[in-house]
Amino acid sequence: MRQQPDGSSLSDPCPSADPAARRFTREWVAALADGGVLARGECRAVERLMPLATALAELLAEPVRRPQAARALGAALVDAGFRGPGSLQASLRLIRGRAPELLEVAADVGEDGACADRMHRIGEVLGEITAGYGERLRELSEFEQERAFGSVERTRRVAEAALRASEERFRTVFTQAGVGIGIANLTGLPVEVNPALVRMFGAAGLTNEPRPITDHVHPGDAPKFIAEFVDLARGQCEFFRREVRFVRPDGTVLWTHLGVSLVRTDDGEPSYVIGVIEDITERHQLRRRLHHQAYHDQLTRLPNRTLMEEQLRMVFSTGSSTRRVGLCHLDLDHFRAINDSLGHHVGDQLLLAVAGRVQLLAGEHLVTRTGGDQFAILVPDPPGVDHLRELAERILVGLRAPFVIGHQRLAITASLGIAERAVNETWPGELQRAADAARTWAKAEGGGRWVVFDPERDAGETIRFTLAASVPGAVDRDEFHLCYQPLVELDDGGLAGVEALVRWRHPDYGLLGPARFIDLAERNGSIVPLGRWVLTEACRQAREWADRYGSAAPYVSVNVAPRQLAEPGWLAEVSDVLAASGLEPGQLQLEITERAVLVDEHGASDVLRTLRDMGVRLTIDDFGTGYSSLSYLRRLPVHGLKIDGSFIRGLGESDKADTPDGKIVASLISMAHALDLTVTAEWVETAAQARRLTALGCDLGQGNWFGDPVPAAQLDLRLGHPLAG
Ligand code: C2E
Ligand code: MG
Numbered sequence: 001m002r003q004q005p006d007g008s009s010l011s012d013p014c015p016s017a018d019p020a021a022r023r024f025t026r027e028w029v030a031a032l033a034d035g036g037v038l039a040r041g042e043c044r045a046v047e048r049l050m051p052l053a054t055a056l057a058e059l060l061a062e063p064v065r066r067p068q069a070a071r072a073l074g075a076a077l078v079d080a081g082f083r084g085p086g087s088l089q090a091s092l093r094l095i096r097g098r099a100p101e102l103l104e105v106a107a108d109v110g111e112d113g114a115c116a117d118r119m120h121r122i123g124e125v126l127g128e129i130t131a132g133y134g135e136r137l138r139e140l141s142e143f144e145q146e147r148a149f150g151s152v153e154r155t156r157r158v159a160e161a162a163l164r165a166s167e168e169r170f171r172t173v174f175t176q177a178g179v180g181i182g183i184a185n186l187t188g189l190p191v192e193v194n195p196a197l198v199r200m201f202g203a204a205g206l207t208n209e210p211r212p213i214t215d216h217v218h219p220g221d222a223p224k225f226i227a228e229f230v231d232l233a234r235g236q237c238e239f240f241r242r243e244v245r246f247v248r249p250d251g252t253v254l255w256t257h258l259g260v261s262l263v264r265t266d267d268g269e270p271s272y273v274i275g276v277i278e279d280i281t282e283r284h285q286l287r288r289r290l291h292h293q294a295y296h297d298q299l300t301r302l303p304n305r306t307l308m309e310e311q312l313r314m315v316f317s318t319g320s321s322t323r324r325v326g327l328c329h330l331d332l333d334h335f336r337a338i339n340d341s342l343g344h345h346v347g348d349q350l351l352l353a354v355a356g357r358v359q360l361l362a363g364e365h366l367v368t369r370t371g372g373d374q375f376a377i378l379v380p381d382p383p384g385v386d387h388l389r390e391l392a393e394r395i396l397v398g399l400r401a402p403f404v405i406g407h408q409r410l411a412i413t414a415s416l417g418i419a420e421r422a423v424n425e426t427w428p429g430e431l432q433r434a435a436d437a438a439r440t441w442a443k444a445e446g447g448g449r450w451v452v453f454d455p456e457r458d459a460g461e462t463i464r465f466t467l468a469a470s471v472p473g474a475v476d477r478d479e480f481h482l483c484y485q486p487l488v489e490l491d492d493g494g495l496a497g498v499e500a501l502v503r504w505r506h507p508d509y510g511l512l513g514p515a516r517f518i519d520l521a522e523r524n525g526s527i528v529p530l531g532r533w534v535l536t537e538a539c540r541q542a543r544e545w546a547d548r549y550g551s552a553a554p555y556v557s558v559n560v561a562p563r564q565l566a567e568p569g570w571l572a573e574v575s576d577v578l579a580a581s582g583l584e585p586g587q588l589q590l591e592i593t594e595r596a597v598l599v600d601e602h603g604a605s606d607v608l609r610t611l612r613d614m615g616v617r618l619t620i621d622d623f624g625t626g627y628s629s630l631s632y633l634r635r636l637p638v639h640g641l642k643i644d645g646s647f648i649r650g651l652g653e654s655d656k657a658d659t660p661d662g663k664i665v666a667s668l669i670s671m672a673h674a675l676d677l678t679v680t681a682e683w684v685e686t687a688a689q690a691r692r693l694t695a696l697g698c699d700l701g702q703g704n705w706f707g708d709p710v711p712a713a714q715l716d717l718r719l720g721h722p723l724a725g
């Protein structure tokens with residue numbers, strides 16, 4: 001092993017306390033400082049040179065020549081760090097000058113006085129020191145060089161290993177990557193493709209008889225892809241990314257997400273391209289399936305409402321502003337009954353069959369399923385509304401043929417609403433609303449028909465809806481008042497009671513009769529607060545009459561909507577109102593409809609029984625228009641019935657009961673009397689009708705003949721006077 005230049009030969013210098021050696025050491029330090037080798041006052045130099053000075057003294061003191069030791073001294077000077085050009089020179093000069101003195105010192109230590117050749121030895125020692133110094137410097141420089149070389153070598157080896165590792169990593173990525181990686185030249189010809197890419201294109205896809213990658217691109221995507229590839233190959237862009245379809249050799253389409261990068265030479269020239277290709281065929285198919293699901297109905301496979309609305313928006317946004325568009329909304333009649341009675345499975349089968357038939361009947365027009373049993377047919381650019389009428393009629397007729405589901409033959413009808421407008425007159429949502437409104441009218445008219453949307457009718461209904469919605473506010477603002485219509489004893493013309501009929505003094509629409517708002521108020525529930533107000537006001541008024549006219553005062557007859565009867569707190573409300581007004585219960589009559597008591601879902605008959613027990617009169621209003629079931633009359637705790645005005649009209653002018661309505665009225669009266677019920681005839685408009693009814697034994701009459709509904713103030717005058725004409 002190479003000896004390290006660590007001064008091991010002087011590893012144990014004599015730490016001589018010899019004053020001469022010390023002095024020599026200080027002079028040595030000074031000499032080196034004079035020679036510019038040492039900074040003055042460099043204290044550690046004494047430490048470094050002291051062993052050398054001692055060794056030198058010993059060397060000179062020995063009689064035996066020791067050239068090796070002198071060389072070692074030279075080497076030790078290098079090892080002590082004195083390597084500059086002036087170090088040796090200054091040291092030699094000092095040793096030469098001070099050697100005689102040192103020799104004296106040594107002589108003191110030495111054994112005899114053999115000093116004759118000491119001066120000669122000084123020369124030899126200086127020569128050896130010089131040689132040792134030079135040798136050590138050379139060794140040192142060789143060592144440094146070697147060390148430097150070694151580190152270069154190691155660096156090179158590390159770099160090579162890193163390169164190898166990086167190439168291996170790249171190889172691993174290239175061969176094992178799930179994505180396809182391909183390297184192509186600037187004409188797009190594949191140079192190398194990884195296994196994943198081979199798998200994507202099929203075994204022979206890209207490698208057999210290689211063709212430029214652009215040849216494999218789907219024709220639909222080729223122009224754009226080629227343009228981008230050319231830009232890249234020319235160095236006009238560095239990278240592009242896009243979804244591209246490729247066509248495999250077997251003709252199937254491969255959906256990919258592709259990123260292509262340009263690789264340049266060291267001097268910046270385009271060299272080749274690398275493409276990373278991800279197979280997204282499955283994702284794409286899933287996307288298509290989801291897209292289809294989002295726009296189609298699962299059961300019938302027809303397009304759904306979303307798709308229809310998109311198409312509708314498209315019709316509105318394209319073409320001229322005078323373009324027309326037609327929409328037909330179809331709703332199956334009583335479909336729920338089929339579902340409920342035959343089960344949802346049969347219902348589904350029927351819907352499927354209806355969807356197929358409607359699609360056939362609608363021809364080229366878009367048919368969509370918009371809801372449970374609802375379909376819509378979109379007709380862009382219809383030649384006129386007649387075209388839609390014909391289409392609707394064709395569908396109605398076509399649906400008439402029974403559907404065979406399993407072993408059953410099912411007949412079904414539909415209600416169709418038609419809306420046809422110019423696109424600049426309306427907007428998609430409004431057109432749909434119009435078709436819907438028309439469909440509702442068709443249904444309300446009994447179904448099995450089509451109705452064309454009528455803006456005027458719609459405006460009327462819109463007002464009704466708006467009115468109904470504002471009923472509670474109007475109650476608070478005191479916009480309602482009551483009119484009273486006499487209920488007259490037919491035998492003597494005496495005033496038995498009055499019916500309270502509500503009126504609305506509307507700030508915008510003027511005086512409104514109940515036909516304008518009662519139905520909708522019942523549907524939206526606002527009949528409840530309105531009914532409360534009517535009852536309170538009617539009872540207050542009746543109590544006033546009772547106070548004024550005593551036993552001659554008429555009872556007040558108040559209409560009660562089915563919804564009120566179904567309200568849980570209504571019964572308590574009636575007793576509260578009676579109590580608050582102080583009106584005798586016998587002075588209040590409540591008019592209820594057949595519907596309310598027949599559909600006794602909310603225990604209406606119990607409520608009525610309680611009311612009867614309280615002494616309140618109860619009568620069935622508009623009898624004959626509903627179910628007219630005589631058997632239920634027997635069970636009901638009512639006092640009477642009011643024969644609907646339409647039968648009274650049918651009595652005609654004749655005094656004889658020879659019209660059909662006359663016969664009905666006659667039998668109704670006798671039947672009611674058999675059940676001990678009081679009979680009131682509505683809409684008595686003529687003296688003949690009044691006479692006829694009297695002859696038939698009808699108890700009471702109400703109608704224009706006896707008096708119109710009027711405010712209480714006008715009615716007062718007639719109280720207590722016979723009114724029969
Ligand atoms: P209704 O209870 O059968 O009231 C009788 C209706 O017949 C009244 O119409 C009355 O003005 C009308 N009438 C009276 N005499 C004749 C006549 O000789 N010929 C003809 N053609 N009609 C006559 P009105 O006041 O328009 O009330 C209509 C309906 O509105 C009422 O029918 C009743 O069902 C309902 N209604 C009125 N006020 C109220 C109320 O306060 N609450 C509830 N729930 N319904 C009410
Ligand atoms: Mg009534």
Ligand code: MG
Nearest residue numbers: 621622642682
């Ligand atoms: Mg009535």
